[in-house]
Amino acid sequence: MAFGSFEMEERAPRPKKERVERTKKEHVRPVPPPREEPDPPPAGARTRVRVLLFGRNLPLMQEFLCSMNQNMGEALSTQGLAFYTREGETLSDIVGKKKQLEQYCWTFSDRDWTYPADEGADRTYTFSISPAGDQSRAVDLSVRCVTPGTDIGWEETRADALWLLCDGGLFFREGDRYLEELQQVLATLPDREDTGCPPVCLILSQLEHLDHFRGNGARSALPEETAGRLTALCREAFDSSAAVALIPVQVYGGMECVGLDEKGDPKLRIGQSSFYQSYLPDNCQIPGLYTLETLCTGERGDPFSDAPGGSLLRRIYSHYGAKFGNIQWKPDFLTEKGDV
Numbered sequence: 144m145a146f147g148s149f150e151m152e153e154r155a156p157r158p159k160k161e162r163v164e165r166t167k168k169e170h171v172r173p174v175p176p177p178r179e180e181p182d183p184p185p186a187g188a189r190t191r192v193r194v195l196l197f198g199r200n201l202p203l204m205q206e207f208l209c210s211m212n213q214n215m216g217e218a219l220s221t222q223g224l225a226f227y228t229r230e231g232e233t234l235s236d237i238v239g240k241k242k243q244l245e246q247y248c249w250t251f252s253d254r255d256w257t258y259p260a261d262e263g264a265d266r267t268y269t270f271s272i273s274p275a276g277d278q279s280r281a282v283d284l285s286v287r288c289v290t291p292g293t294d295i296g297w298e299e300t301r302a303d304a305l306w307l308l309c310d311g312g313l314f315f316r317e318g319d320r321y322l323e324e325l326q327q328v329l330a331t332l333p334d335r336e337d338t339g340c341p342p343v344c345l346i347l348s349q350l351e352h353l354d355h356f357r358g359n360g361a362r363s364a365l366p367e368e369t370a371g372r373l374t375a376l377c378r379e380a381f382d383s384s385a386a387v388a389l390i391p392v393q394v395y396g397g398m399e400c401v402g403l404d405e406k407g408d409p410k411l412r413i414g415q416s417s418f419y420q421s422y423l424p425d426n427c428q429i430p431g432l433y434t435l436e437t438l439c440t441g442e443r444g445d446p447f448s449d450a451p452g453g454s455l456l457r458r459i460y461s462h463y464g465a466k467f468g469n470i471q472w473k474p475d476f477l478t479e480k481g482d483v
Contacts, residue, residue, distance in 0.1 A: 188280040190446040192438065195300050196288050197328060198308035199321045200408065201264035204288045205240040207308055207348060208268055210394040210424030211431060212237050215270070218428045221361075221465070222458035225275050233268040244396040248413060248422075256398055256411035264290045272435075274450050282446050282455070284431060291324040303443075304342040304434040305332075307387075311349030311400025311409040313380060320407060322380060332385035335478075340385055342437040344430040345477060347373055347391040351414055352399040356425040361465045363425055365391055374475045387477035390429050397422030432459050433474060 198204035215226040228234050247256055266288050273281040287300065307328060312319045325345075333340040354369040365373075373391055381387075398411035414422075439445045439456040447455040460470040 189283060190281070190443075191283045191285055192304065192435065193300070193302045194284060194286045194304045194306055194434065195302035196286050196306045196308065197325075198288065198290060199310055199312070200258050200290055201266065201288055202240070202258050203310055203348075203409075204264070204308060205236055206244065206394050206396075207346065207392065207427065208286065208288075209237050209240045209244070210392065210427040212270065213241075213395065214424050214426070214428040215272075215431055218361075218432070218462050218466075219272060219458075220275075222461055223275050223452045224455075224458060225273050225278075226270060227273075228268075228270050230269050232266075233270065236266075236268065241395060248396050248398070252413065255401070255404075257404055258406075258408040260406065264288050265293050272455075274447065274452060277450075280447065280450065282435065291321065302341060303438060304344070306344045306346055306430055306434075308346050308348060309377070311352075311411070312403060312407075313347070313376060314350075314352070314400065315403050316380060318407075319403065326381055329381055329383035329385065329387065329477075332383055332387070334384045335386035342434045343385055343387045344390050344433060345377060345381070345387050346430055347377070347389065348394050349398075349400040349409060349411065350391060351393070351397050352401070355397065355422075356393050361462075362468070364467075370475070377477060381477060383477055385477075388430075388433055388474040389477060390426065390433065390474055392427045392429070393422075393425040394427065395422075395424045428462075429474070432462065435459060 196204055196208075198207070212226070212228075219226045228237070268286050268288070270284045270286070271278075271281045272284065273279075286306075287302070305328075307325055309322075309325060312321055316322055332343060350369075350373065353372070354366060356363045356365055358364055364370075370391065374389055377389055397414060399414040400409045401412050402410050404410050435455060436459045439454075439459075445454045445456050447453075447458075452458075463472040464470040466472075
């Protein structure tokens, strides 16, 4: 695209001047005061946290990560932190999943939302957390997605944390093989008093046919009666002496689970009890923040301990205060400490 024209005029070359050799004394100029250089980022400015995410199938795990991406971005931005991804596959898969959900919901589809035949999964998505405006230091949250068909145990991955995605099958338990797989994983975890046990989250999704998060903004929450019912249901279905945090979440779209299909996967349907067009994810940031909090208070230490604006731990506590009204918030656990 043309932006204009330039007119050039030829001039006679300037006569060359004789080069004058000057002594160093003639060249002396006032020396400016030395500038204060910023301190270099500390060694190991990028910290990698490896999470093993165990789910029924890859699309279901992508739905959770799509929702986590939105909730983490919103929660951390209020604490002066940026949540982002630098990987093309992570970006394309997560954005693509959100578009699929939007297309299904916004076209008022009367078809069930179902999942394709299980093709197995062993895919890793990486997200990063940095102080706003400073990507020289970051926590890289590397989430490896595996399904029951993946022939690898969590202990072999040397993961820093274990997330178990418990979907709507929890409410239709008759003959659900996936719930049996979850129990087998839980049975392999060390006792909660064992310092070698990583943070473990049992993430409860697809609960919309029971209830949904209520309230506006950061203070939205499940009604206490619903939360108590979910905790009791999990303690009835699973058994473990490990410190397993129970974290209910609401994924993008807010569809209701209406049962399992012939493959044993959940069938979802646009709910009749909610305005799904504005049904946004909720609480999906908590597994990540709880994991980071647990690691920061352990041997790993706080990667932003000297960062301007405060440490990562302080910012997580600040979010807890805004979300739960208590900076010392703790989740419910699969087994209460006194019962172990």
